[in-house]
Amino acid sequence: MNPFDYIRAADEGDAVRRGLAENAKYLGGGTNLVDLMRETIEAPRALIDVSSLSTAIEAGADGSMLIGAAARNTAVAEHPIVRTRYPLLVRAILAGASPQIRNMATVAGNLLQRTRCAYFYDEDGSRCNKRSPGQGCDAIGGINRGHAILGTSKACIATHPSDMCVALAALGAIVHVRNADGERSLLLTDLHRLPEDRPDRETVLRHGDLITAIELPPLPFATRSAYRKVRDRASFAFALVSVAAAVQLDGETVQDIRLALGGVGTKPWRAWKAEAALRGRPADIESFRAAAEAELADAKPLANNGFKVALAQRTIIAVLNDLTGRT
Numbered sequence: 001m002n003p004f005d006y007i008r009a010a011d012e013g014d015a016v017r018r019g020l021a022e023n024a025k026y027l028g029g030g031t032n033l034v035d036l037m038r039e040t041i042e043a044p045r046a047l048i049d050v051s052s053l054s055t056a057i058e059a060g061a062d063g064s065m066l067i068g069a070a071a072r073n074t075a076v077a078e079h080p081i082v083r084t085r086y087p088l089l090v091r092a093i094l095a096g097a098s099p100q101i102r103n104m105a106t107v108a109g110n111l112l113q114r115t116r117c118a119y120f121y122d123e124d125g126s127r128c129n130k131r132s133p134g135q136g137c138d139a140i141g142g143i144n145r146g147h148a149i150l151g152t153s154k155a156c157i158a159t160h161p162s163d164m165c166v167a168l169a170a171l172g173a174i175v176h177v178r179n180a181d182g183e184r185s186l187l188l189t190d191l192h193r194l195p196e197d198r199p200d201r202e203t204v205l206r207h208g209d210l211i212t213a214i215e216l217p218p219l220p221f222a223t224r225s226a227y228r229k230v231r232d233r234a235s236f237a238f239a240l241v242s243v244a245a246a247v248q249l250d251g252e253t254v255q256d257i258r259l260a261l262g263g264v265g266t267k268p269w270r271a272w273k274a275e276a277a278l279r280g281r282p283a284d285i286e287s288f289r290a291a292a293e294a295e296l297a298d299a300k301p302l303a304n305n306g307f308k309v310a311l312a313q314r315t316i317i318a319v320l321n322d323l324t325g326r327t
Helices: 012-019 033-038 073-078 080-085 087-096 099-104 107-111 164-170 272-278 285-295 307-324
Strands: 005-008 024-027 046-049 057-059 065-068 174-179 182-187 210-216 225-230 241-250 253-262
Touching: 012 024, 012 046, 012 174, 012 210, 024 033, 057 080, 065 080, 073 080, 073 087, 073 099, 073 107, 080 087, 087 099, 087 164, 087 225, 087 241, 107 164, 107 210, 164 225, 164 241, 164 253, 225 307, 241 307, 253 272, 253 285, 253 307, 272 285, 285 307
Parallel strands: 005 046, 024 046
Antiparallel strands: 057 065, 065 210, 174 182, 174 210, 225 241, 241 253
């Protein structure tokens, strides 16, 4: 591991000032960053510890929630109002990692974990554009069973690993950011970039940007929501396919819906096409199947991951069946 300076930020302003230094990184729980430093993939010159900043979880009178960027995943999952208003978020967090990791990992750190695959870690034996832009991607012609089928490019097919982000994408979460110029906010669905020809650039954040909070806007029907994760083993594995969904019915008709997918996209995948296909349609298996097929129509499976197309479609249908009381 390369030598680095460790600095505990006094407050957000202090963190932003120090974060502007060359090759400085913000440190939350460190569950991803420290791992990458140990593997010599990341080599920051300075770590700015922000783990004690913005840890509050506050419920708004309008039904919204404001979650501090440094709030631990466990604290979010155990918060009684989060559990009542957003059960899909709780289930996504619990499906995402071991209790030990959840106790350390922060909300912002979860958002900013690297999109990665086994080839990304194989620094000596594999080409990876995410690690070394322009080098090539050995996953495309290699073992790609767990890789993405949506949002891919000729440069990268790595799947975004977060479960929490899938739930946040479905909920329309808003990311609050602070830098030397002031504060701004953006939708979580706009935070992560598609790989295109520069997969090493994973978010739209600029150097020194500090995530300060995640806002969950009011969504009353999110109380009727679910998160389902399909994976190779029962616990602590990345998703092959996951589905986050919330449904509002008007009798037998889908009045409104939120739907996002994990395990299939190079970023947390909001299923906009499926949502559009379902609004105003009967809440039945035919509508669910048509919506799932519409969302996966642009999938680009490779040699080993073609099964994800049918698996994603079936998981969408199964989750919507459960939420609407269908068999």
